[in-house]
Amino acid sequence: MATHPGHPSVPDRSDGMMHGLDPAAEDRAQTAPAGAPSRGGTVADVLAELRGTLPDEALLTDPARLATYECDGLAAYRVTPGLVVLASTPEHVAATVRACARHAVPFVARGSGTGLSGGALPHAEGVLVVTSRLRTLHEVSAADQRAVVDPGVINLQVTKMATPEGYYFAPDPSSQQICSIGGNVAENSGGAHCLKYGFTTNHVLSLDIVTPDGDQVTLGTRAPDAPGYDLVGAFVGSEGTLGVATRATVRLVRLPQEVRTVLAGFAGTDEAGAATSAIIAAGIVPAAIEIMDALAIEAAEAAVSCGYPAGAGAVLVVELDGARHEVADEYAAVERICRQEGAFEFRMATDAAERAAIWKGRKSAFAAVGRISPDYIVQDGVVPRTALPEVLRQMTRISAEQGVRVANVFHAGDGNLHPLVLFDGSKAGETERAEAVSGMILDLCIEHGGSITGEHGVGSDKAKYMPRMFTDDDLDTMQLVRCAFDPHGIANPGKIYPTPRLCGERSGRRQGAHPLQEAGLGEVF
Amino acid sequence: MTLLDELADICAVREAGEADEVDGVAARVVARPASTSETSALMRACHERGVAVVVRGTGSKLTWGSPPTRLDLVLETGAMDELVEHAHGDLIATAQAGMPVRALAAALAGRHQQLLVDDPVGASTLGGMLAANVSGPRRMLPGAIRDLLIGVTMVRADGTVAKSGGKVVKNVAGYDLGKLLVGSYGTLGVITEATFRLHPVPPATRWVEAPVPAGRLTDTLGALVHSQLVPGALEVDRPAGEDTTTVAVLVTGTEGGVESRAAALYEMLPGAQLGDDLSWASHYPWQHRGSDTEHLALKLTTRLSGVPTLLAQAADAGVHMRGSAGVGVLYGSVPAADSTPETVAQLRETCTMLGGSLVVLDAPRASKETLDVWGPVHGLDLMRRVKHEFDPTGVLAPGRFVGGI
Numbered sequence: 001m002a003t004h005p006g007h008p009s010v011p012d013r014s015d016g017m018m019h020g021l022d023p024a025a026e027d028r029a030q031t032a033p034a035g036a037p038s039r040g041g042t043v044a045d046v047l048a049e050l051r052g053t054l055p056d057e058a059l060l061t062d063p064a065r066l067a068t069y070e071c072d073g074l075a076a077y078r079v080t081p082g083l084v085v086l087a088s089t090p091e092h093v094a095a096t097v098r099a100c101a102r103h104a105v106p107f108v109a110r111g112s113g114t115g116l117s118g119g120a121l122p123h124a125e126g127v128l129v130v131t132s133r134l135r136t137l138h139e140v141s142a143a144d145q146r147a148v149v150d151p152g153v154i155n156l157q158v159t160k161m162a163t164p165e166g167y168y169f170a171p172d173p174s175s176q177q178i179c180s181i182g183g184n185v186a187e188n189s190g191g192a193h194c195l196k197y198g199f200t201t202n203h204v205l206s207l208d209i210v211t212p213d214g215d216q217v218t219l220g221t222r223a224p225d226a227p228g229y230d231l232v233g234a235f236v237g238s239e240g241t242l243g244v245a246t247r248a249t250v251r252l253v254r255l256p257q258e259v260r261t262v263l264a265g266f267a268g269t270d271e272a273g274a275a276t277s278a279i280i281a282a283g284i285v286p287a288a289i290e291i292m293d294a295l296a297i298e299a300a301e302a303a304v305s306c307g308y309p310a311g312a313g314a315v316l317v318v319e320l321d322g323a324r325h326e327v328a329d330e331y332a333a334v335e336r337i338c339r340q341e342g343a344f345e346f347r348m349a350t351d352a353a354e355r356a357a358i359w360k361g362r363k364s365a366f367a368a369v370g371r372i373s374p375d376y377i378v379q380d381g382v383v384p385r386t387a388l389p390e391v392l393r394q395m396t397r398i399s400a401e402q403g404v405r406v407a408n409v410f411h412a413g414d415g416n417l418h419p420l421v422l423f424d425g426s427k428a429g430e431t432e433r434a435e436a437v438s439g440m441i442l443d444l445c446i447e448h449g450g451s452i453t454g455e456h457g458v459g460s461d462k463a464k465y466m467p468r469m470f471t472d473d474d475l476d477t478m479q480l481v482r483c484a485f486d487p488h489g490i491a492n493p494g495k496i497y498p499t500p501r502l503c504g505e506r507s508g509r510r511q512g513a514h515p516l517q518e519a520g521l522g523e524v525f
Numbered sequence: 526m527t528l529l530d531e532l533a534d535i536c537a538v539r540e541a542g543e544a545d546e547v548d549g550v551a552a553r554v555v556a557r558p559a560s561t562s563e564t565s566a567l568m569r570a571c572h573e574r575g576v577a578v579v580v581r582g583t584g585s586k587l588t589w590g591s592p593p594t595r596l597d598l599v600l601e602t603g604a605m606d607e608l609v610e611h612a613h614g615d616l617i618a619t620a621q622a623g624m625p626v627r628a629l630a631a632a633l634a635g636r637h638q639q640l641l642v643d644d645p646v647g648a649s650t651l652g653g654m655l656a657a658n659v660s661g662p663r664r665m666l667p668g669a670i671r672d673l674l675i676g677v678t679m680v681r682a683d684g685t686v687a688k689s690g691g692k693v694v695k696n697v698a699g700y701d702l703g704k705l706l707v708g709s710y711g712t713l714g715v716i717t718e719a720t721f722r723l724h725p726v727p728p729a730t731r732w733v734e735a736p737v738p739a740g741r742l743t744d745t746l747g748a749l750v751h752s753q754l755v756p757g758a759l760e761v762d763r764p765a766g767e768d769t770t771t772v773a774v775l776v777t778g779t780e781g782g783v784e785s786r787a788a789a790l791y792e793m794l795p796g797a798q799l800g801d802d803l804s805w806a807s808h809y810p811w812q813h814r815g816s817d818t819e820h821l822a823l824k825l826t827t828r829l830s831g832v833p834t835l836l837a838q839a840a841d842a843g844v845h846m847r848g849s850a851g852v853g854v855l856y857g858s859v860p861a862a863d864s865t866p867e868t869v870a871q872l873r874e875t876c877t878m879l880g881g882s883l884v885v886l887d888a889p890r891a892s893k894e895t896l897d898v899w900g901p902v903h904g905l906d907l908m909r910r911v912k913h914e915f916d917p918t919g920v921l922a923p924g925r926f927v928g929g930i
Contacts, residue, residue, distance in 0.1 A: 143747060143830040144880075166751065188697045201701065202672050211907065218903045222880030223826035223853040224669065225658060225708070228902040228927040229911055233671060233704025237697050257753035277614060283637065283725030323755050326782035382693045386614040414695040415615075454695040462698075469698055470688065477679075477687035478700040484910035496699065504917070 041103025043082030046127055049099040050085070054092055060084035069128050072113040072120040073175070077460050081108070081122030088133045090208060090216060090246035096129050097244065098214025106490045109244040111151060111180030115187060116378055117459030119239045119495055126490075129244060131182045137161055138247070145252045146205065146222060151182025151245050155189075158250070167252035170197040173455065174363050185245045188237030190455035192288040192362070193319070195413035197253060199455070201236040208247035209235060212486035222249055234481055239457050240492040242485040256321035259287075260331050261355040264316045264338040265309030265345035269293050269408065272314040273389045275341035276412045279318065280385070282337065284330050289413035290317040295372070296365050296407040296420065303368035306361030309345040316343070316412070317362055319355075365409040366420065373405070373422035375431075377438045380456040381445035385415040391444050395419060398444075404430075404437045416454035417445070443468070458496045466498055476501055528597065529554050532570055536563040537604065545599050547579045548592035549890050552599045559604040561678055561686055561717040568715060569684030571598060572920055579922050580711040582623060582650030586657045589822075589886045590710050591898050594924030602652050605717060608632045610692075617692050619676070619720040622652030633723065641667045641724040645809045652716045658708030662758035662775065662806045665851045667724060670707060676720035677703040679713075682916040692720050705911065711922040712930055713915045727777035731787040732803040734773040735794035742770055743833045746850050748793060749774060750829055754786045759851030760806040763836050765843045765859070770836060772850070773803050810847040811858035811887075819889040821864055821896075823857035825872065826881030838875050842868050853881060861892045873900050899927040 050059060060066055061083060070078040082105075087093045100107045106126035113120055122128045135152035142165035147158050155176040158169040172191035173179055179189070185207065190199045197203075206220035220232040235242050266272040272291045279286065292300065294313045300306050308315050316338065320330045331348070338346055349355035361368075369376050383391045392408065399406045407420040419441050423434035442452050442465055452458070452465045466475060475497055483503035485491070493500065532538045536559060541552040558564040571578050576597040581587060583603075602623030609619040613636040620629055626644045629651065633639055643661020644654060653659070655677075660669040667673060676690035679702065689702035706716055737745045749759055749772070758775035772794065776786040791797045811820045823844065827835045832850045839846045843863050848855030859868070873883035885898045902908070905928045912930045915921075924930075 141828075141830070142751065144828040145750070146828070188701075190695060190697075194695065198668065198672060199695070199697075201704070202668055217907065219907075220903065221826065221882055222828050223876075223882070225660075225824070225826055225854055225882075226903065227882050227884050227899050228904065229709055229713075229908045230671060230704045230707060231904050231907055231911075233701060233707070234911075237701055254751065254753060256755075280616065281614065283727070285725065323753065323778070323782055323786050325785040326755075326778045329779040329782055382695050384612060384615040384617070384693055386612065411695070415693055416695045449691070450693050451691050451696040451698050453698050454693070455697055457697055458699065466699065469691075473685050474687045474689065475699070477681060477685065478689060478702060480914040481700050481702070481705065481911060484907065484914045504914070 041105050043105055043125060043127060045103040046096070046099040046105050047083055049102070050096060053095050054085065058086045058088065058092060060086065069110070069113070069122060069130070072110065072115045072118060074116050074118040074121075074459070074461055077118040077121045079122050079124050081128035082125050084128045084130060086130050086133055090134070090210065093129055093131065093244050093246055094210045094214050094216050096127060097210050097212065100127055100490055101212060101214050101488070104488060104490060106493050108492050109182070109186065109240045111183035111186070112154070112178050114175040114179045115183060115457060115459065116380065117453065117457040117461045119187060119457050119459035119492070121460045123493065131244065131246070132180060134246065140165060140252070142167055142252070144222065145254070146249055147252055148247065148249050149181050150247060151180060151185070153181050155179050155181060155184055162252050163255070166255050168255055169250060170194075170203055170253045171200045174366065181248055181250070182245050185236050185248055186238065186240045187455070187457045190416070192290055192411060195289060195411065196285050196287045201233060203251040204232055204236050204248055205251065206249040207232055207235060207245050209243045209245050211243045212488070212491040216246070220249070239459060239495050241482055241495060243491060258324040258327040259319065259321045259355065260327055261349040261358050262318045262320070262331070262334060263308065263347045263358045264318070264343040265312035266314045266316060266341070266343055268313035269392050270389055271342045272316040273392065273412065275316055275338050275343065277386065278337045278341060279334055280413070282333055284333060286318050286330070286334070286413065287321045288317065288319040289411070290362050291315070291408070291410050291412040292362060292365060293408040295405060296369070296409045297361070299368040299372045299407060300361035300365050302371040304360050304364045306357065308361055312345070317358055362409070366418070369407055369420045369422060373424070375423050375425045375434075377421040377434055378456075379417070379419045379421060379438050379441050380453050381417050381419075381442050381450060382454040383415045383417065383445050383448045383450035385413070387448040387450070388412065388415055391417070391448055394444050395441060398437055398440050402433055402437050404433050406437065411454070414454070415450065417441070460495055463494070463496055463498045466496070475499070528574070528576065531574070532556060532567065535566045535570060541599060547596055547599065548588045550592050550596045552579070552596045554597065555599045555601055557601045557604045561680065564600070564680045564715055564717050565684045565686050567600065568680050568682060572683045572918065575918060575920060577920050577923055579925070580652070580656065580715050582653035583625070583648045585646045585648040586653055586659070589657055590925045591893065592890070592924070593922055600715060602650060606650070609718060611636070612692070613638060616723040616725075617675070617694070617720060618723055619692060619718060620651055621718050622655075622716045623650050625650050626654055634726070637726045638723045639726050640673065640721050642670055642673065643807060645807055645812070651719055655707050655716055655719060656709060656711050660854065662760050662849055664854075665756060665758050665849060671704055673722045674703045674707060674719055675722050677706060677716060678718035679706060680715040680717055682714065682918070682921050690720065694722050710926045712912060712926045713921065729780045729783035730775070730777045730801060731783050732773055732775050732800045733787055733790040733794060733797050734771060734800065734803060735797040736769045737772045737794070739768045739770070739837065742836070745772060745794070746832055747830070750851055752793070754789055756851060758806070759849065760803070760847070761832070761836065761850045761855070762805055762810070762847045763840050763845070765840055765845045767840060773806055775803070805847070809856045809858070810845045819861045820858045821861055821869070821885060821892060822887035823859070823869070823872070824884045824886050825855045825857055825876050827853050827855070827876055827879035828881065829853050831879030831881070835875060835879060839872060842872060844872070861889050866895050869896055902927045
């Protein structure tokens with residue numbers, strides 16, 4: 001299991017929560033006028049309101065069961081939620097959020113819980129709304145190139161249902177066998193093939209959402225360019241801070257006539273990087289270009305025996321897809337370029353099994369480093385692609401100076417780095433050193449005009465880095481959107497933004513201090 | 526002291542004339558800031574004074590949408606027309622909002638790169654293209670401008686300067702404000718700079734065009750959309766009252782690849798012709814018309830499988846239809862004198878039934894007064910809240926957008 005040296009800033013207070021049922025709180029719940037949150041409401045108030053509305057088995061209060069939801073894919077941050085709601089319908093989600101809104105209780109939405117930035121880290125005095133039971137695949141339409149799915153539907157399942165019709169769902173995060181569409185929408189998930197086909201945001205046409213007020217609203221249309229603001233575009237990637245998606249209409253992409261996957265072995269990442277640049281400069285946009293360095297290859301070999309070229313200091317994986325003739329032309333160019341740049345081995349997968357074998361090493365890389373290190377941090381940063389060689393050299397220097405091993409796996413085509421910082425948490429000082437190196441890598445990305453996250457999200461983990469990338473005014477402006485959707489700041493508070501913005505007052509809405517501040521919950525990461 | 530005098534220290538200003546009207550509404554002053562910081566100072570001053578502002582690039586789409594409910598100042602972006610950076614190795618370009626789309630294309634061409642958009646209007650600036658969400662045939666593969674915009678600098682109504690995104694394609698840090706600004710008609714902020722993802726210019730390009738009778742249209746479009754020939758555009762054109770639709774498919778790529786795909790398309794389309802260029806597809810159907818007739822300019826969207834139905838109904842209603850059958854975004858033109866609000870309402874009902882919408886992009890002033898320009902919109906309450914947060918006093922293009930925003 002991946003571990004992370006960070007410590008949650010939210011104290012685990014779930015104990016106090018469930019024991020402290022305050023009878024006065026119920027009174028407040030009953031007397032609070034609809035739409036106006038009562039002050040200082042608690043999870044107990046929400047629970048009292050939901051009992052009778054939702055089936056009992058949908059409401060988890062048993063501490064042992066609550067504890068199973070204490071983290072997402074970033075396991076070092078752990079907070080036991082005050083209440084878990086296993087929603088089976090959009091109405092369950094709406095009823096839960098409405099109750100949270102009424103009592104000014106924070107809520108966090110969670111799909112499969114595979115996120116790597118602590119975006120679905122629960123709130124100790126809040127409700128965790130789990131959408132994984134909403135898993136109906138309503139429609140797959142080849143004629144319209146659309147699928148309509150519930151948020152709990154697994155990413156790969158969409159592709160599996162569409163494949164017989166000749167289509168697939170393009171975003172393919174490495175966790176695609178278990179991650180859910182709702183999570184993809186929240187995180188704007190990418191994957192190896194987003195170089196050519198874009199991210200989740202380029203594939204979502206319409207969303208049904210539950211707003212932080214508990215209203216059910218449809219955004220967008222099945223066709224592109226719905227009139228009005230592109231609220232679908234604003235919602236995708238908002239990491240659960242603008243509401244909960246309860247249904248998505250997504251694009252399906254036609255399966256290509258031809259796919260060729262190439263594996264090339266190089267002496268080192270410099271050569272593999274140069275080949276990448278030359279491929280792009282030749283006007284080729286492959287479906288994917290991935291690089292793994294020696295340490296990442298070692299880990300992948302240990303874990304899944306992927307049979308990558310022996311002695312390679314770096315491997316380059318290039319996937320070309322499209323119409324047959326074009327792919328053949330591009331393949332010839334890629335082979336020529338790789339050999340020119342010093343590839344000592346060049347293989348092509350000729351069928352699906354060989355292709356899967358090439359991808360197996362790459363897709364298992366994160367988990368595989370568990371074979372060569374007791375603990376590791378998965379970092380996610382982006383640099384302009386042309387800065388890759390320089391940034392890699394700097395990372396090697398930092399790694400040597402700090403005595404911390406870093407394995408590198410990256411989406412080279414778009415400059416998205418996934419350094420794996422290796423350490424042994426049982427040894428004094430290693431955890432701190434690893435965290436320091438991880439932070440230095442993000443600084444490198446920012447210095448080179450890149451981003452602190454390409455696809456894992458900001459979540460709980462990187463909110464503190466946001467001011468290094470954006471000014472206060474930038475962050476304030478982004479949070480205007482937050483204020484429009486969630487004026488009381490109850491949707492996944494504490495994520496993305498290090499300092500919550502106090503939203504302006506609005507007629508017909510609750511006046512006074514920020515409810516989370518008032519409740520002592522306004523946290524700063 | 527007049528408004529003109531008050532603003533004269535901030536940036537270039539002049540008195541507005543008749544040519545500066547926005548959809549028939551007169552302005553008092555035209556301001557021409559030369560930088561983001563001048564735009565910021567200007568907006569702060571306007572905000573303090575409650576001065577209503579409409580942003581203008583070349584003014585080619587100022588009659589789109591609803592006319593402003595009030596107007597004091599036209600903010601011209603023409604003095605911000607530079608290419609800031611072309612990182613060709615990264616396939617990225619940053620340009621100021623007042624740069625004409627055509628000028629950017631020329632600047633990128635030397636490196637065989639392009640911003641993969643079409644500007645059927647022909648005179649758009651980057652800012653105008655973003656604000657009005659302009660698109661054309663080639664959106665089929667890379668998506669529209671929203672999908673190519675990776676970073677944006679904006680000036681808020683109160684003068685605050687903010688950025689979102691950046692200059693890397695893959696980036697999920699913070700909200701994507703660019704998405705909100707695209708198609709917002711200048712109601713949320715003033716875009717001053719934008720960064721785009723670029724594409725290589727393909728070595729070869731071919732159009733295959735054929736007339737398709739109504740009886741075969743559904744099957745033909747279905748087969749083309751479902752083909753694995755990777756069409757870069759799938760366009761249709763159907764004049765009012767006609768039974769035959771012209772279908773055109775674009776393929777781009779390597780010489781050999783384009784030749785083989787064009788040959789395959791030729792087989793699929795009886796009576797097909799091949800060409801390197803296709804002039805009609807790069808214009809909206811209301812263009813190339815004499816200035817003596819006034820037209821309604823409609824944007825109609827539908828699910829892909831609904832395109833034949835929509836084409837048939839529109840043709841019967843006297844609307845000349847044209848657009849992207851491979852995307853489900855079409856445009857219609859009908860003489861204002863031949864149409865009634867019922868014509869628009871009925872077509873809108875069809876679009877809605879087909880999973881899309883109908884917007885009256887442009888129309889003579891008299892027609893606009895009798896028409897519902899934007900139609901019903903999902904999530905209007907949230908949109909109003911967004912507008913209120915960004916522009917609480919309503920100085921940016923008041924009334925130009927959906928629901929009176």
